[in-house]
Amino acid sequence: MTAFDKSLAKLLIHEGGYVNHPRDPGGRTNLGVTQRVWEEYTGKKANESIMRALTPAKVAPLCKRRYWDAVMGDSLPPALAHCVFDFAVNTGPARASRYLQKLVGASVDSQIGPATLRAVQAQVTRDGLASVVRGFQQSRRTLYRQLDTFNAFGRGWRKRVDSVESEALKMMP
Numbered sequence: 001m002t003a004f005d006k007s008l009a010k011l012l013i014h015e016g017g018y019v020n021h022p023r024d025p026g027g028r029t030n031l032g033v034t035q036r037v038w039e040e041y042t043g044k045k046a047n048e049s050i051m052r053a054l055t056p057a058k059v060a061p062l063c064k065r066r067y068w069d070a071v072m073g074d075s076l077p078p079a080l081a082h083c084v085f086d087f088a089v090n091t092g093p094a095r096a097s098r099y100l101q102k103l104v105g106a107s108v109d110s111q112i113g114p115a116t117l118r119a120v121q122a123q124v125t126r127d128g129l130a131s132v133v134r135g136f137q138q139s140r141r142t143l144y145r146q147l148d149t150f151n152a153f154g155r156g157w158r159k160r161v162d163s164v165e166s167e168a169l170k171m172m173p
Contacts, residue, residue: 003074003081004074006082007068007073007081007082007085008056008060008063010082011063011085011086011089012031014086014160014163015032015089016031017031018030018051018052020048021152023152025149028046028048028051030051030052030059031055031056031059032059033054033062033063035051037062037066038051038062063089066093067085067093068085070093070097071088071100072116072117075117076112076117077120078171079133079168079169079171080100080124080129080132080133082171083136083137083140083165084097084100086164087099087136091143094110095110097110097112097116098110099136099139100112100116100120100136101119103132103135103136103139104116104120104122104123106118106119106120120132129172130169133165133169133172134165137161137164140157141161144161
């Protein structure tokens with residue numbers, strides 16, 4: 001299994017199946033994919049039955065392209081890639097990229113590129129991978145506490161962030 005495959009399998013456990021919570025701004029969602037994102041990806045309108053019929057095999061290519069590749073998952077240490085990928089699916093790759101860039105002191109432009117990757121490597125060398133993973137996950141906790149929907153979803157988000165951090169630390173050599 002590739003690092004992406006392992007991270008996707010863990011992500012899908014957190015994302016679960018079909019939901020359409022009235023307070024969730026994402027609306028209809030299945031396996032971490034909102035209806036809007038699915039429609040953009042396929043170029044076709046989707047209804048409830050289409051969204052309910054999504055499978056891991058159907059969403060994997062979308063998740064790879066839209067989230068994993070957007071945050072340069074293959075170029076990050078797998079433990080950190082898992083955290084950044086999970087955050088990208090949850091809040092968008094631009095935000096996940098910005099949070100990583102802020103953490104490692106890179107120029108914040110929402111696009112992970114060579115300069116960000118060098119800054120990540122320097123931070124990992126200086127502080128250790130576990131410290132970078134913990135710092136990234138802490139920045140997620142801080143963001144979630146600030147959201148208007150924290151009262152509705154905060155407990156689940158905290159549990160998810162804690163679990164992703166634990167999973168990432170277990171992925172380290």
